[in-house]
Amino acid sequence: MDWYEFFEDIWDEIKDRGYYISGIALLIFLPSILGASDTPSIPILTDIYAIVGNIGLFGSTNFFLIILSLCAIWGIFAASWDILSGYTGQISFGHAIFFGLAAYVGYWTSTGFQVDPLLVGLLGTRFSLAPAVALIFSGFICALLAVCIGILALRVKGPYLALVTLVIPLIVASLFKLEIFYTLTGGDHGFPNVPDVLTPTGILDIDTLNFYIFSISVLLVSVGIMMLIAYSRYGLVFQSIREDEDAAESLGINLAFYKILAFAISAFFAGIAGGMYAQYRSIAVPSFFDTSFSFSVIIMAVIGGIGSISGGVVGAFLLTILIEILLGDIFPSSVLEGVDILAFGLLLVITLRYMPYGVARAKSDQKKAIVFGLLFALSWAIIPISNFFEFLSSISIGNIILFLAMVLITILTLPAIPVFFVSEIVGLFVLEGLMGLSLSPKALIKAKFLIYCIAGIPFAYYLPKVFKILRLRFWGVWPSVGRYEPE
Amino acid sequence: MSFLDKVIPPDLLQKEKWIILGLTIFFSLCVIFPFIVQISDSGLNFNLRLDSGIKVNIFAIQTGALYALLAIGFSLIYGVAKQLKLSLGGYFVIGAYCQFFLLETMEIVPEIRTDIDGLMFLGLVLLPILLIIVLLVFTFTLFSFRDYLLILVAPVISGGSIILIDGNLVAGFYVGLAAIIISLTGWYLELPKREIALGSFIYALSMPVLYILGFPSIYFSLMILSVVFTACVAMISDRYLLDTVRHSHISVMIVTFALALILQSIVQVVYFPQNGNNFTRFQSIDWSFPGIVPKTGITVIFGVSIPTIRLISLIFSVIAVVLLYIFIYYTKFGIALRAVSQDEEAAALVGINIRKTTALVSGVGMGLAGFAAVLTSSFSARPLWNPFMGWPVLIWAIAVVTLGGMGSLGGSIIAAFVIGYSEILVSTIDPSYSVAIPFLIVILVMIMKPEGLFGEKKEVE
Numbered sequence: 001m002d003w004y005e006f007f008e009d010i011w012d013e014i015k016d017r018g019y020y021i022s023g024i025a026l027l028i029f030l031p032s033i034l035g036a037s038d039t040p041s042i043p044i045l046t047d048i049y050a051i052v053g054n055i056g057l058f059g060s061t062n063f064f065l066i067i068l069s070l071c072a073i074w075g076i077f078a079a080s081w082d083i084l085s086g087y088t089g090q091i092s093f094g095h096a097i098f099f100g101l102a103a104y105v106g107y108w109t110s111t112g113f114q115v116d117p118l119l120v121g122l123l124g125t126r127f128s129l130a131p132a133v134a135l136i137f138s139g140f141i142c143a144l145l146a147v148c149i150g151i152l153a154l155r156v157k158g159p160y161l162a163l164v165t166l167v168i169p170l171i172v173a174s175l176f177k178l179e180i181f182y183t184l185t186g187g188d189h190g191f192p193n194v195p196d197v198l199t200p201t202g203i204l205d206i207d208t209l210n211f212y213i214f215s216i217s218v219l220l221v222s223v224g225i226m227m228l229i230a231y232s233r234y235g236l237v238f239q240s241i242r243e244d245e246d247a248a249e250s251l252g253i254n255l256a257f258y259k260i261l262a263f264a265i266s267a268f269f270a271g272i273a274g275g276m277y278a279q280y281r282s283i284a285v286p287s288f289f290d291t292s293f294s295f296s297v298i299i300m301a302v303i304g305g306i307g308s309i310s311g312g313v314v315g316a317f318l319l320t321i322l323i324e325i326l327l328g329d330i331f332p333s334s335v336l337e338g339v340d341i342l343a344f345g346l347l348l349v350i351t352l353r354y355m356p357y358g359v360a361r362a363k364s365d366q367k368k369a370i371v372f373g374l375l376f377a378l379s380w381a382i383i384p385i386s387n388f389f390e391f392l393s394s395i396s397i398g399n400i401i402l403f404l405a406m407v408l409i410t411i412l413t414l415p416a417i418p419v420f421f422v423s424e425i426v427g428l429f430v431l432e433g434l435m436g437l438s439l440s441p442k443a444l445i446k447a448k449f450l451i452y453c454i455a456g457i458p459f460a461y462y463l464p465k466v467f468k469i470l471r472l473r474f475w476g477v478w479p480s481v482g483r484y485e486p487e
Numbered sequence: 488m489s490f491l492d493k494v495i496p497p498d499l500l501q502k503e504k505w506i507i508l509g510l511t512i513f514f515s516l517c518v519i520f521p522f523i524v525q526i527s528d529s530g531l532n533f534n535l536r537l538d539s540g541i542k543v544n545i546f547a548i549q550t551g552a553l554y555a556l557l558a559i560g561f562s563l564i565y566g567v568a569k570q571l572k573l574s575l576g577g578y579f580v581i582g583a584y585c586q587f588f589l590l591e592t593m594e595i596v597p598e599i600r601t602d603i604d605g606l607m608f609l610g611l612v613l614l615p616i617l618l619i620i621v622l623l624v625f626t627f628t629l630f631s632f633r634d635y636l637l638i639l640v641a642p643v644i645s646g647g648s649i650i651l652i653d654g655n656l657v658a659g660f661y662v663g664l665a666a667i668i669i670s671l672t673g674w675y676l677e678l679p680k681r682e683i684a685l686g687s688f689i690y691a692l693s694m695p696v697l698y699i700l701g702f703p704s705i706y707f708s709l710m711i712l713s714v715v716f717t718a719c720v721a722m723i724s725d726r727y728l729l730d731t732v733r734h735s736h737i738s739v740m741i742v743t744f745a746l747a748l749i750l751q752s753i754v755q756v757v758y759f760p761q762n763g764n765n766f767t768r769f770q771s772i773d774w775s776f777p778g779i780v781p782k783t784g785i786t787v788i789f790g791v792s793i794p795t796i797r798l799i800s801l802i803f804s805v806i807a808v809v810l811l812y813i814f815i816y817y818t819k820f821g822i823a824l825r826a827v828s829q830d831e832e833a834a835a836l837v838g839i840n841i842r843k844t845t846a847l848v849s850g851v852g853m854g855l856a857g858f859a860a861v862l863t864s865s866f867s868a869r870p871l872w873n874p875f876m877g878w879p880v881l882i883w884a885i886a887v888v889t890l891g892g893m894g895s896l897g898g899s900i901i902a903a904f905v906i907g908y909s910e911i912l913v914s915t916i917d918p919s920y921s922v923a924i925p926f927l928i929v930i931l932v933m934i935m936k937p938e939g940l941f942g943e944k945k946e947v948e
Binding site: 091093152155156158159160162163164166167168170171174175177178179291295298299302338339341342344345346348349352353356 | 571728731732736737738740741742744745746747748749751752753755756874878882885886888889893919920922923926927929930933934937938
């Protein structure tokens with residue numbers, strides 16, 4: 001074995017996991033890129049963000065970090081749904097039960113119980129846990145509940161299980177709202193001031209950067225554990241249960257044990273996500289049991305890709321950023337309600353129609369189309385506004401890189417000039433003329449970005465195909481000399 | 488042996504006698520309970536009182552009938568097309584808002600407006616006229632000349648006479664449109680053509696006569712229009728969205744859920760924000776079963792005063808169930824439905840159009856949901872007017888269907904009454920338990936008998 005083959009192998013591994021590695025690196029270095037205080041600044045990237053960020057596409061740094069922490073929470077939740085439903089095939093339509101229960105358990109344990117008089121000597125008069133420990137504790141409680149539900153689930157299969165799990169959180173929520181449990185559950189309004197990891201006193205003003213670091217690290221650890229489980233022998237057993245229960249049983253797999261195990265693992269991480277969400281919102285209310293929570297996690301996992309743990313995380317990031325940052329500003333809920341739900345539904349139907357395995361497991365040309373479409377959209381949104389000469393006036397490495405990138409993208413998008421204008425005219429006509437919205441300048445840029453995304457992703461998908469056809473017709477096989485690519 | 492062959496499979500009756508016994512005991516207890524026990528502030532009183540007993544019973548039967556309407560549609564679709572459609576709630580919303588929209592457009596004064604809202608409204612008013620012309624041309628291709636004459640005369644007679652009597656142009660056009668829609672629906676259901684023609688002619692003659700006698704025939708035709716519209720939306724979406732994922736339960740559930748989200752938020756986005764201001768009646772609707780009875784109307788039966796809406800809703804749900812029964816057991820397409828539910832491949836071999844059958848069954852089921860929406864549109868407690876009113880409906884329908892057994896029509900009806908009775912009885916004692924207790928019953932039954940009370944034991948693929 002030659003010495004360079006080792007590096008070639010490593011390079012192949014890196015190339016295969018390029019999206020993951022770049023995504024994780026982006027998440028880790030993002031605070032520095034955004035220029036949050038108390039972080040080491042990375043010169044080139046910070047320069048680029050200073051230019052891009054001025055346009056106001058992502059809002060202020062703090063806001064963006066908060067949204068990203070929310071993304072991380074949803075990512076854990078979606079991945080936990082995926083390990084139960086995508087891997088094991090036990091479709092749960094009521095995953096919010098673990099989410100809500102964990103919120104309450106986190107509150108109870110972190111604010112403290114009055115301890116039974118017999119145990120005073122052992123535990124002290126009040127028994128409470130640190131919020132971070134309470135997270136894990138509530139995860140275990142959820143796993144315990146999941147074992148009970150899992151035993152129930154052994155009787156019902158497939159769509160019946162989905163229907164039963166759809167109903168269970170509603171029963172629990174209506175029990176939580178009863179008056180006789182008021183001291184335990186806080187009734188309709190639940191509890192305010194859930195103490196979080198960073199401010200144990202329960203003050204609302206959490207430290208954004210630290211919460212971001214905390215949630216991202218929890219995301220990486222828990223999704224890493226879930227992926228380890230999924231790629232281990234257990235994951236193989238789960239998949240075999242999904243594919244054919246009878247065949248799996250005939251191979252000697254203990255169906256009951258593995259189904260309940262899948263329920264417990266899934267519920268544990270869903271519980272951690274629920275506890276973090278309660279800390280993020282600083283409340284624990286019965287509406288955490290709502291069907292909307294169960295289904296938004298399903299939508300995220302489906303859009304990201306069922307049956308791949310990372311898919312749920314991808315879906316959660318895409319959808320949360322789309323809804324919280326873009327749609328939230330373009331269509332404020334005071335003007336137009338329900339746009340986010342419409343976007344959820346349309347995206348779900350379109351994804352299932354064109355990419356039935358989601359974004360994470362899409363075909364490579366579709367994946368590239370999404371990435372390049374987003375890049376096109378970003379550059380189209382930036383180019384009309386930014387002043388080209390401003391880059392040259394202060395020469396730094398970041399400016400030059402950005403300038404070159406923009407020149408490249410401009411050259412690439414020259415064939416798309418009609419698309420650009422059509423999307424601009426049609427989109428703004430629809431938004432401003434037909435729907436009667438009056439957009440603020442920042443919201444206008446977000447709206448443009450959204451419209452360019454809608455136009456840019458199909459464009460990025462069809463451009464190489466059209467280019468290939470034209471190339472074959474006019475120049476033979478040029479410019480890829482000597483390589484013939486059959487359809 | 489299919490679920491549709493008998494309402495309840497006879498061998499099940501012999502095998503599972505304890506279910507029948509238990510249900511009999513349950514229902515007799517439920518019927519007797521409100522006669523004997525009264526709830527007051529001091530606690531439970533044990534007296535024999537007739538009025539409260541009759542009232543609670545009628546309430547419970549009406550609730551049960553409504554749930555039966557919803558659950559039958561859900562169950563029928565599962566039985567024939569083997570699909571679990573979570574979009575039931577979405578069609579419920581569409582049905583309610585369609586009825587309301589038709590009602591609103593009748594009130595519009597045709598004034599000349601140049602802004603976009605005004606133009607849209609003018610277009611929507613002119614839509615029925617255009618539709619009438621297009622559909623008449625289309626009908627010409629389907630029927631023989633003698634039948635076509637009757638069908639052509641029907642909208643002219645009914646619409647024209649309503650315009651003459653009532654003076655409302657739009658209402659007349661809607662009544663005429665309903666006449667054509669009736670004949671086209673009959674054609675789609677493959678009923679005998681002569682009977683369709685006669686039926687639409689009888690409709691046309693009866694509308695003005697009934698109107699003079701005091702029957703709200705305009706609203707009746709609006710109801711037909713909105714139910715058929717709901718069914719059309721259901722069939723079109725079934726055809727274009729579910730065709731590729733037809734055989735996977737989970738994909739169907741996810742797609743139909745997304746569909747429900749889209750339908751609900753389309754109502755929310757397109758209908759409300761700007762155009763909501765133009766609606767005169769929207770904020771305070773005083774009429775229910777839109778237009779027929781005042782919301783506060785009260786009928787006295789056996790000395791007990793009962794809201795008229797509930798009585799009318801009860802009557803119409805019973806009529807709908809009977810019509811569905813006739814459709815399934817006595818028409819050509821009903822036979823096709825039963826055949827498909829028994830064996831899809833064999834049915835295709837005999838020459839039954841599977842695709843049309845599944846589309847039609849989803850149309851019928853969702854049309855029933857739309858009908859239920861029209862019936863309940865403004866009850867005091869449940870469905871209040873908002874685009875989210877479909878979700879509780881869906882949840883209740885699921886509870887009923889899982890209790891009664893998936894795909895069993897008779898089971899769904901009985902389970903609907905079980906749920907309705909338990910809900911109403913519990914809510915007379917303590918309203919805060921009225922959601923939890925019926926669901927607990929469902930869960931307990933599911934633990935003991937996972938296929939439901941009258942479901943068949945069958946492996947789910």
